[in-house]
Amino acid sequence: MIVLTDTIALDADAFDASGKLPRTSDGYAVLDCPVARSGIQEYLAAELGEAFADRAPSSVVRVYRPDDVIFGDASLSSYAHKPLTNDHPPEQVTADNWKKYAIGHTGDEVRVDGKRVRVPMLMADGAAIRDVELGKREWSAGYSVSFDVLPNGIAPDGTVADAIVTRQKINHIALVDKGRAGPDCRIGDNSASDDALKKDRRMADIKIVVDGVPVTVGDATAEAVVGKVITARDAAVE
Numbered sequence: 001m002i003v004l005t006d007t008i009a010l011d012a013d014a015f016d017a018s019g020k021l022p023r024t025s026d027g028y029a030v031l032d033c034p035v036a037r038s039g040i041q042e043y044l045a046a047e048l049g050e051a052f053a054d055r056a057p058s059s060v061v062r063v064y065r066p067d068d069v070i071f072g073d074a075s076l077s078s079y080a081h082k083p084l085t086n087d088h089p090p091e092q093v094t095a096d097n098w099k100k101y102a103i104g105h106t107g108d109e110v111r112v113d114g115k116r117v118r119v120p121m122l123m124a125d126g127a128a129i130r131d132v133e134l135g136k137r138e139w140s141a142g143y144s145v146s147f148d149v150l151p152n153g154i155a156p157d158g159t160v161a162d163a164i165v166t167r168q169k170i171n172h173i174a175l176v177d178k179g180r181a182g183p184d185c186r187i188g189d190n191s192a193s194d195d196a197l198k199k200d201r202r203m204a205d206i207k208i209v210v211d212g213v214p215v216t217v218g219d220a221t222a223e224a225v226v227g228k229v230i231t232a233r234d235a236a237v238e
Helices: 045-052 073-077 126-133 193-201 219-237
Strands: 002-009 029-037 039-044 060-065 083-086 102-106 111-113 116-123 138-149 163-176 206-210 213-217
Touching: 029 138, 039 045, 045 060, 045 138, 045 163, 073 163, 083 126, 102 126, 116 126, 126 163
Parallel strands: 060 163, 083 163
Antiparallel strands: 002 138, 029 116, 039 060, 083 102, 102 116, 111 116, 138 163, 206 213
């Protein structure tokens, strides 16, 4: 099973005039946010298993996420009643570790909003809510996925791509600083500062796995990290 992460950010209307999230009388934050999108997203070959084992682990693979899969019933239903986490946990979230990782949960009114998936959610952890108000404002979906390699490098709609998603199932939605899907799925703050974020984001918050150990790095350092780790491992084996 391949497990991937994507990211989308919250809308500007999630905040009140003071820059705070509206809260219930118990201090919870109730939101309605985009959490995923269709289209092209970039991954490292190391994230995609044996299908791209012939490529350098740090090489970029363009994965096409078609509307009929991302917005299909099987995919959409898997967004409902899923845990929210603060950053991606090192393992899948289950009933056995939910208490350890969860900061809230999604609701069941999942719907399509243009090219995005939108989900109601309850943030119940005060520290995570404060993180959002201090600027940590993107949601990143963690999910299992199946995909086919595109031998001719072209998706059905003519988009240049290396692979196409055929199935996905959501496990959790993580609050992150920056993610690969960019500011389309951002919590508020649709300001001029987003222009600067767009320039340096591309593949931020990439999770790679080397010898079974998950490592999260930014796109600017991904190639160097992967190369050094693998070189050191091979030298140790010799």
